[in-house]
Every structure is written in structure tokens, then in C-alpha cells.
Amino acid sequence: MSQTLHNEIQKEVDKRRTFAIISHPDAGKTTLTEKLLLFGGAIRLAGSVKARKASRHATSDWMEIEKQRGISVTSSVMQFDYNGHRVNILDTPGHQDFSEDTYRTLTAADSAVMLIDVAKGVEAQTIKLFQVCRKRGIPIFTFINKLDREGKNPFELMEELEQVLGIRSVPMNWPIGMGRDLCGVYDRMKNQVELFQGDDHSTIQVRPVDDYNDTVIRDMAGEYLHDQLVQDLELLDVAGDPFDFDKVRSGELTPVFFGSAVNNFGVQTFLENFLQLAPKPGPRNSTEGPVEPTNEKFTGYVFKIQANMNPAHRDRIAFLRICSGRFERGMSVRHVRAGKDIKLSQPQQFLAQDRDIVETAYPGDIIGLFDPGIFRIGDSLSQGGEVVFDELPTFPPEIFAKVTVKNALKHKQYQKGLDQLTEEGTIQIFHSIGNFDETILGVVGHLQFEVFEHRMRAEYGVEIQLHRMTFQAARWIVDENLDPTKFRINSTLVKDKKGNYVALFENEYAMRTAMEKNPTAKFLETQP
Numbered sequence: 001m002s003q004t005l006h007n008e009i010q011k012e013v014d015k016r017r018t019f020a021i022i023s024h025p026d027a028g029k030t031t032l033t034e035k036l037l038l039f040g041g042a043i044r045l046a047g048s049v050k051a052r053k054a055s056r057h058a059t060s061d062w063m064e065i066e067k068q069r070g071i072s073v074t075s076s077v078m079q080f081d082y083n084g085h086r087v088n089i090l091d092t093p094g095h096q097d098f099s100e101d102t103y104r105t106l107t108a109a110d111s112a113v114m115l116i117d118v119a120k121g122v123e124a125q126t127i128k129l130f131q132v133c134r135k136r137g138i139p140i141f142t143f144i145n146k147l148d149r150e151g152k153n154p155f156e157l158m159e160e161l162e163q164v165l166g167i168r169s170v171p172m173n174w175p176i177g178m179g180r181d182l183c184g185v186y187d188r189m190k191n192q193v194e195l196f197q198g199d200d201h202s203t204i205q206v207r208p209v210d211d212y213n214d215t216v217i218r219d220m221a222g223e224y225l226h227d228q229l230v231q232d233l234e235l236l237d238v239a240g241d242p243f244d245f246d247k248v249r250s251g252e253l254t255p256v257f258f259g260s261a262v263n264n265f266g267v268q269t270f271l272e273n274f275l276q277l278a279p280k281p282g283p284r285n286s287t288e289g290p291v292e293p294t295n296e297k298f299t300g301y302v303f304k305i306q307a308n309m310n311p312a313h314r315d316r317i318a319f320l321r322i323c324s325g326r327f328e329r330g331m332s333v334r335h336v337r338a339g340k341d342i343k344l345s346q347p348q349q350f351l352a353q354d355r356d357i358v359e360t361a362y363p364g365d366i367i368g369l370f371d372p373g374i375f376r377i378g379d380s381l382s383q384g385g386e387v388v389f390d391e392l393p394t395f396p397p398e399i400f401a402k403v404t405v406k407n408a409l410k411h412k413q414y415q416k417g418l419d420q421l422t423e424e425g426t427i428q429i430f431h432s433i434g435n436f437d438e439t440i441l442g443v444v445g446h447l448q449f450e451v452f453e454h455r456m457r458a459e460y461g462v463e464i465q466l467h468r469m470t471f472q473a474a475r476w477i478v479d480e481n482l483d484p485t486k487f488r489i490n491s492t493l494v495k496d497k498k499g500n501y502v503a504l505f506e507n508e509y510a511m512r513t514a515m516e517k518n519p520t521a522k523f524l525e526t527q528p
């Protein structure tokens, strides 16, 4: 291969950090994202990300649901440069528009930032997203937010990380006071204090100190808070986990940072530490073994498909994560599943709210490809080869509804809509087994049903009816001697698109009972 191209790709890969922020709604993800973008100068004004939320509300008449709810059905990727790094933040929809897409986006991230509200601790949505990251073994960095408010004791939060998520943590800094008493944080790695000053907490000073016993801290924070700090840090030194880079990289240990996103306190040091510790894009598994990012041949895979982002055109965008090589606008690549070569002529990149045409991009970057209906989630693209990346996981839906068409004469359009929309990957389709063929839809987030109903009407001219079902969990059943009648008591057995058996349960108890009654069966959370 050409040495110059190799060197160029290597240099670009070394610079890149691609991550997602995982959190429960209201923990401050939008605020943190906005501050991070500000450091990179990617957007002009603070508030732009907020404005993005709000302006979508105003301009998204292409999808009334967005307008009615004032939330985004879309999500995108933001890119900025900082200290020689190129940073890609993958937006993970977190409010009611939580969907399988949110999970799948995490497969395109090389690391995750787990954002936690100091008062609320580890919340439901964080747990789900954390588990997906955990399975992938990617490093997870924790930012404990809203330190300007009274919250849980930092030790209690560490305990919660361990108890609820099963991950050990290593505090990189430690709060000096909290809420109204918050003075700042002590940086354990650099031996410095960051002071949070002024009534409006607007001034931030950084002072090097000898260690946490330094009288500078005592003068500033007062005796009481300093004593507390010394006591806490002595305990941490003795009983806490030491910082271990390998454990961080393998996702066994999470570095914890304390701060306040809205006050921009602790955000910059967090960003700097994160960029240093977070991994650059690594190899990805494929049919041809691991594909190194520095491989000169361009490869990538589609992890998300999004319809109707542009009100003027009814277009679909396929989001592609670049895995290797150099992407160039107009290049021809192999669409492996379709078995044909395609030209990537109108790639788009997303910078805050603007879409730009991309000329070149490198591993770790995400590009949006105009999709006239040729892509499916998980599709691999490769230059001069037939590389196929590992299949993306399917996540078990948690909300179910039976779907019927109101006007039987529209059956053909209904079928077409059903096929196409379920292919986009935010809705799973199941069929009942037995005499009556019932179609059951399963989703991870409730909003997907509304989006589905709306799009069936708007794009296919079909009125549908959804009848909510009481199931709350699904598991793929693998059992050589499966006897469907044995599943009838505690669950309903259905088939997925590929004909795999799936059991639907009303609650945990029903699931456990089914497991006990069917000891030879495997109950899988993802498609076999």
C-alpha cells in the first residue's frame, strides 16, 4: 500500500475520538454537549443545542408528532476539534423518543460518557444503555453532574455504580463541598484545586497544590470542608481502586469526574482527561477477521436509517460508521449484501444543526448517505472487497401492540409499509402461530408506535389501528425439541421475521417460570 496514504490514515485515526453520552433524561446531556461543542468552537453560541431542540419544535412540520411533542425524533452526530483531536459525539435520543436506534448508535461509539445527576444517582435509562456498552466492552467515563445542587454523598454514588451497574470506579477528582457550599474540586491526578467562585459561581480558578493537605485549600474552603476533604481522600487512597489504564480501556473500571455542566464547571478538565484516556478507533470484526482502521481500503457499516429529515424532500439518510481507509466523495464501493457497486456521491456530515457535504472522512467518522431505499441496518460497504462486519445486535422490545388495517382494501399498501418501516430497525414485527395470523409489533420506546402510525398514514395512505398488549418482555427461544404448547401457560409464543421463535411475557415472574419449565431452552435477549 502507499506509505503516504497509510501515514495519512494513521494520523487521522490517532486524532479521532468517537463517543456517545449515555444518561437518563434531564441529567444534563444537552447542556454538557453544548459546553463540549463550545470548547471546540463548533458552534458560535451557548444555547445552540438547546435551540436545536426548540427550533426543531418550530420547523419540523414535516412530522407533526415532533411538533406536538416538542421533542426530536431525529438524532445526529456532532463533530468538533479540540487540542489536536477530532471529536465525534453521537447523539443518543433520550426522552420519549428512546428507541432501538439509541441502543444501536452505541455500536458505532468507541467509548461512552455516562452522565449522572448527583441527586438522582443511577437511573433506569442509564442502566439499559450502560448494559449495552458493557457487552461491547467499551470504556465508560462517568461525569457526575449538578454539583451546584445538594446531592448524594460521593461515596454513596460510587457504591451505587458498583451495586447497580457492577462497575468499579476511580474518582479522578473529588468535590470540596456540595450544593450551596460547593467550593470546587480537588484533582487527584494533577494535584491541583479548581476553585468555583463568586455568588453566581462564574469564576473558575485553577491552583496547583502540594497535595490535599495543602493549607491553600484550607484558606479557601474553610476548616470544616477541608477536614472533610482530607478524611475522604485518605480513605480513597487506602480503600479505593487505584487508577488502572488497562482496566479503564477494557471497561472494568470507570474514571469518575465531578462537575456542573450548566456552570461549565469541571467540563474542560473532564474533556481534556477524556481525550487523553479514551481510545481512538480500533479494529472491527468481520467475515475476514478484524479490519484495522489503517487498512487503506475504505470500509464501513450502516447502523441507523432515518427517514424524512428534510421537510423539502422525503429522503432517507443511512448513517455509516467508517471502519477503515479514507472516504472520498464520489467514490465507488461495494454494497456487499446487494451484490453491486454504488457511488457515494452525496455524503453528508452533521455539524450541530447544519448538514454539510463531506469531501473526505476517516475511520471513526460518521457520514450520512442519501438512501433511495437501498440500505438496511447492518449493511457493509467496502472498497474492492466483500468485507462483512459482524451483525448488529437486535434488542428485545418492551412494548407490544397488535396491528390491524382499518380498510381491508388497502391491504397491499399496508403490507408494503409494514415491510419497509420494520426494515428501518426501530420496530420489530412478529407473527402469531396457530390458526389466526396476527401481526404484533414490538418497540423499545413508546413514541415509535406513534411515529409508525403517522408514517403509515402519511407515506402509505393507510389508517391502522394499534391494540396495546400487556406483554413487557421478549426472549428469543432456542431449543431443539421446542414444544410450543409448553409455553402457553406463562407466555405467548410468536415468530419473528426470520421465523425464529420468540416468547412474550407479561412480567419477570412469568419469564422465570417459563425458564424453569423449559430447562433445555435458551432464552436469548438478541436474535439467534
Ligand code: GDP
Pocket: 023, 024, 025, 026, 027, 028, 029, 030, 031, 032, 094, 145, 146, 147, 148, 149, 259, 260, 261, 262, 263
Ligand atoms: P437532558 O435531558 O439530559 O438533555 O438535560 P438538559 O441538558 O436539558 O438539562 C436538564 C435540566 O437540568 C435543565 O434545566 C438544565 O438547565 C439543568 N442542568 C444541567 N446541568 C446542570 C447543572 O450542572 N446544575 C444544575 N443545577 N442544573 C443543571
